[in-house]
Amino acid sequence: xxxxxxxxxxxxxIIPVSFTHGNINFCxxxxxxxxxxxxxxxxxxxxxxxGFLLDLISGYAQYMIFSLIVHGLEGYVAGWxxxxxxxxxxxxxxxxxxxxxxxxxxxxxxxxxxAAAGIAGIATNAIQGAVTMIAAxxxxxxxxxxxxxxxxx
Numbered sequence: 001x002x003x004x005x006x007x008x009x010x011x012x013x014i015i016p017v018s019f020t021h022g023n024i025n026f027c028x029x030x031x032x033x034x035x036x037x038x039x040x041x042x043x044x045x046x047x048x049x050x051g052f053l054l055d056l057i058s059g060y061a062q063y064m065i066f067s068l069i070v071h072g073l074e075g076y077v078a079g080w081x082x083x084x085x086x087x088x089x090x091x092x093x094x095x096x097x098x099x100x101x102x103x104x105x106x107x108x109x110x111x112x113x114x115a116a117a118g119i120a121g122i123a124t125n126a127i128q129g130a131v132t133m134i135a136a137x138x139x140x141x142x143x144x145x146x147x148x149x150x151x152x153x
Contacts, residue, residue: 002042006030006050011057024128027054028101031075032094032136037144040079047075062112070104087141094136098129 010027027050035043051071055063074097082093102125110118 002030002034002038002046003049003053006034006046007053007057010050010054014058023058023060024124024131025054026132026135027051027071028074028098028129028132029135029139031071032078032097032133033140033143035075035077035079035097036082036090036093036136036140038079039083040076043075043077043079043083044072045075048072063108066104066108066112070101070108073104074098074101090141091133091137094133098126098133101129102126 006027006029009030010025013026015024030050031043031047034046048068048071051067052064055061055067060067077100078093078097080093081096082090085093102122105121105125106118108118109121
């Protein structure tokens with residue numbers, strides 16, 4: 001369900017960035033929420049499948065496999081470093097995971113379109129990482145405190 005929600009939100013809230021052949025979207029917010037609240041495995045799954053499916057339906061098929069890997073790693077790292085940790089460590093986990101995403105798409109854009117595109121994408125991907133990180137913290141921290149009650153645990 002989180003994969004479908006992440007793809008839907010990312011598809012609705014999308015800002016194309018033509019010079020990087022990509023876009024700014026809120027896919028990372030769903031990935032970060034899944035990772036912080038549910039852990040590294042779920043962060044990996046939501047990241048990998050959301051990134052892959054979002055590229056498929058958005059017309060960025062050339063990015064599908066890269067997004068599967070980059071967003072999957074991003075979700076895994078966020079969950080590995082941030083799940084069941086204190087607030088400060090969760091923020092650090094999201095920063096590290098966002099850096100994984102920025103570096104991953106730098107490599108991706110460089111492989112697909114050359115170093116200039118890779119460099120050009122750094123700023124937009126960093127902005128996406130920062131904005132989605134803030135959104136994830138605002139949503140995930142209150143959610144994780146209520147989730148056991150919602151699930152009946």
